[in-house]
Amino acid sequence: xxxxxxxxxxxxxxxxxxxxxxxxxxxxxxxxxxxxxxxxxxxxxxxxxxxxxxxxxxxxxxxxxxxxxxxxxxxxxxxxxxxxxxxxxxxxxxxxxxxxxxxxxxxxxxxxxxxxxxxxxxxxxxxxxxxxxxxxxxxxxxxxxxxxxxxxxxxxxxxxxxxxxxxxxxxxxxxxxxxxxxxxxxxxxxxxxxxxxxxxxxxxxxxxxxxxxxxxxxxxxxxxxxxxxxxxxxxxxxxxxxxxxxxxxxxxxxxxxxxxxxxxxxxxxxxxxxxxxxxxxxxxxxxxxxxxxxxxxxxxxxxxxxxxxxxxxxxxxxxxxxxxxxxxxxxxxxxxxxxxxxxxxxxxxxxxxxxxxxxxxxxxxxxxxxxxxxxxxxxxxxxxxxxxxx
Numbered sequence: 001x002x003x004x005x006x007x008x009x010x011x012x013x014x015x016x017x018x019x020x021x022x023x024x025x026x027x028x029x030x031x032x033x034x035x036x037x038x039x040x041x042x043x044x045x046x047x048x049x050x051x052x053x054x055x056x057x058x059x060x061x062x063x064x065x066x067x068x069x070x071x072x073x074x075x076x077x078x079x080x081x082x083x084x085x086x087x088x089x090x091x092x093x094x095x096x097x098x099x100x101x102x103x104x105x106x107x108x109x110x111x112x113x114x115x116x117x118x119x120x121x122x123x124x125x126x127x128x129x130x131x132x133x134x135x136x137x138x139x140x141x142x143x144x145x146x147x148x149x150x151x152x153x154x155x156x157x158x159x160x161x162x163x164x165x166x167x168x169x170x171x172x173x174x175x176x177x178x179x180x181x182x183x184x185x186x187x188x189x190x191x192x193x194x195x196x197x198x199x200x201x202x203x204x205x206x207x208x209x210x211x212x213x214x215x216x217x218x219x220x221x222x223x224x225x226x227x228x229x230x231x232x233x234x235x236x237x238x239x240x241x242x243x244x245x246x247x248x249x250x251x252x253x254x255x256x257x258x259x260x261x262x263x264x265x266x267x268x269x270x271x272x273x274x275x276x277x278x279x280x281x282x283x284x285x286x287x288x289x290x291x292x293x294x295x296x297x298x299x300x301x302x303x304x305x306x307x308x309x310x311x312x313x314x315x316x317x318x319x320x321x322x323x324x325x326x327x328x329x330x331x332x333x334x335x336x337x338x339x340x341x342x343x344x345x346x347x348x349x350x351x352x353x354x355x356x357x358x359x360x361x362x363x364x365x366x367x368x369x370x371x372x373x374x375x376x377x378x379x380x381x382x383x384x385x386x387x388x389x390x
Contacts, residue, residue, distance in 0.1 A: 001122060001125060001127065001203065001253050002118075002126070002128070002130060002196070002205045002206075002207075002299060002360070003120065003128045003129075003130065003200065003203065003205060003206040003207070004021065004127070004128070004129050004130070004140075004206075004207055004209050004210060004237075004244060004299075005130045005137075005139065005142070005201075005207070005209065006018040006021065006129065006130065006131055006132060006149045006207045006208075006209045007132040007133070007134065007135050007208065007211070007225070008134070008210050008211035008221070008222075008225070008240075008242075009134060009135055009212055009217070009218060009222075009225075011213075011223035012213050012218065012221075012242055013211060013213065013242040013243060014037050014091045014131065014132075014134075014242075014279075015036065015043055015046055015131050016040045016046050016120045016130055016291070016294070017209075017240050017242055017278060017286050017290055017296055018034065018036070018131035018209045018211075018335065019034065019043060019046040019131075019293070020046075020278075020285070020292070020295075020296035021129055021209075021296045021297070021298060022034040022062055022064075022127075022129040023047075023058070023288055023290070023291045023292060023296075023356065024296050024297075024298050025061060025062075025127050025129070025299070026059065026060070026061035026062035027061070027292070028298060029125045029126045029254055030061065030126045030298075031060065031124075031125045031127070032061060032062050032063070032064050032127045032128075032129060033055075033064075033065065033119055033124070033125040033127070033128050033129070034047075034058075034062065034063070034064040034124070034129045034130075034131070034158065035064075035065055035066070035067070035110065035112065035115055035116065035119065035128065035129070035130045035131065036064070036065075036066045036130075036131040037053065037067065037069075037108050037109070037112040037132075037133065038066070038133075040064060041067075041106065043064065043131055044064070044066070044371060045119075045286065046285060046286065047064060047287070047291070048286060048287035048288060048290065049064070051064045051065060051066040052065075053065070053066065053067055053068040053069040054069060058203075058288070059288065063125070065115065067111040067114070067115040068111065069107035069108045069110070069111040069171065069289065072377050075093040081082060081195065083138060084106040085153075090262070092240070093237065101307060103279070103340040105301060108133075108150040109133070109137070109140075109141045109144070110144075111321035112130070112132075113144065113197050114197075115190060115283070116128070116130060116200055116201075117193070117196050117200055120200040121196065121255075121272035121297055127298075127299070130250075132339065133220060135210075135224070135228070135355065139228040139262065139377055140230070140231070141348065142201055142208075142232060142234065143352070145194045145195075145197045145198035146198055147192070148194050149191060149194045149195065149354065150185050152161070152190060152191055153191075155187075156187045159249075159296075166299050166327060182193060184355040184382060185299040187304065188244060196198075197365065199293070201234070202233070207235055207236065207237035207238075207248075208229055208234050208235065208236050208237070209237060209238050209239075209240060210226070210236055210238075210239045210240065210273070211239075211240045211242050212226055212239065212241065212242065213241070213242050213243050214241045214244065214261070214263075214265035214266050214269070215258070215261045215262060215265055216261060216265070217316060218263055219265045219268060219269075222269065222273075223328045224328075224348065224349070226273075226327055226328050227270070227326060227327065227328040227329055227347055227348055228348075228349075228350045229348075229353050230326050230327055231324075231326060231347050231350050231351075232350075233381065236273065237274070237299075238263075238274050238276050238297055239269055239273035239274065239275050239276070240275075240276050240296070240297065241262075241265075241266055241275055241276070241277045241279045242277055243278070243279075243280040244262060244266075244277040244278060244279055244280060245259050245262055245280055246279070246280075247259075247278075249267070249359070258319065262321065276297045278294050278295070279294070280293075281293060281294070302326065318377040318380075318381065319366065319378050319379065319380055320359065320360060320363060320378075320381075321376050321377065321378055321379070322343075322360065322376070322377040322379065323374050323375070323376055324345065324374065324375040325373065325374050325375075325379065326347050326370070326373060326374065326375050326378075327373040328345045328373065329348070329373065329375065330348070331346045331368060331370050332373065333346075333347065334347055334378065335368060336344065336365075336368050336375075338354075338364075338365045341356050341361045342354060342356060342357060343356055343377070344356055345375070360379050361379060361385075362382055362385035363380055363381050363382055363385075364380050364382050365377065366377070366378040366379060366380040366381060366382070
């Protein structure tokens with residue numbers, strides 16, 4: 001199954017483009033599922049139907065769904081209370097009634113990730129189109145599975161779980177309580193669920209599609225979003241320039257200024273992205289007829305899988321170089337820190353902590369340089385750790 005994750009700056013029309021993309025795919029004969037997470041149901045407003053937790057058929061081949069974060073939050077907390085029943089009874093704590101629970105901040109994003117994972121595993125559709133939140137929140141959302149898995153590995157390293165059978169003995173020797181069996185089981189379950197979600201995001205058939213209105217603000221937003229996606233190793237198949245004005249406007253029209261700004265932004269984008277334009281209808285699209293008139297692009301067959309990062313061996317001096325694509329990065333906003341077996345890369349407002357491959361763990365960082373949108377990090381083998389020839 002192919003997955004298209006659609007995001008862009010707030011107000012760029014990404015929800016409308018997501019709906020138009022899903023509709024165009026369905027009308028080409030592709031079984032398509034459209035997922036959204038906006039509580040205001042802007043997705044349903046664009047489609048002309050009401051969407052909710054239960055899948056709704058918009059027309060043959062197109063199903064839309066909007067996960068309910070409140071229900072997912074209640075179900076998750078109820079399950080947690082059931083597993084911790086003994087501890088709650090021991091403490092004399094009363095259980096929370098599911099009806100009195102309201103979702104905490106972030107529940108919408110978690111519900112969308114869960115729905116994304118479940119849809120991919122079900123394989124009931126050929127194409128999954130996801131209307132993500134605005135770009136800054138979308139980038140944080142896509143990074144969440146990887147970050148949470150890293151936290152779990154740091155708090156409960158897998159190698160320590162081998163000693164679970166010795167937990168009672170270790171507890172008596174150390175004189176302190178050891179982690180309960182349920183904690184290890186919960187960590188393993190969470191890791192499996194997060195790994196399944198991370199696998200969908202990182203799949204070769206998953207792409208991120210940016211939507212922006214060409215202009216100064218849109219250009220800045222695309223530059224920032226592109227940098228964040230590159231740092232995460234996520235590939236962008238298309239940049240959809242939305243609400244593009246017609247080329248023919250009267251010379252004395254006030255549209256001359258906005259049209260000139262759009263042309264400039266489009267020229268800049270075409271040097272970096274595969275750009276597709278969606279015309280301005282002169283009104284907010286509503287219903288399937290308006291969405292079809294947008295003629296939104298569906299799948300880009302020319303998109304190639306991203307490779308991040310790429311390690312090369314320089315034979316002349318034996319130095320290993322890690323190439324990290326960072327289009328749009330500014331030298332003054334880059335930071336690189338080696339921390340144990342991890343590399344902490346900061347580019348503008350974005351940061352990623354990446355575990356080093358085994359070969360590079362036995363090296364020291366020898367320098368880094370940013371050239372033509374690629375960060376090259378040099379590693380020199382450490383004589384104390386690198387195998388020596390006879």
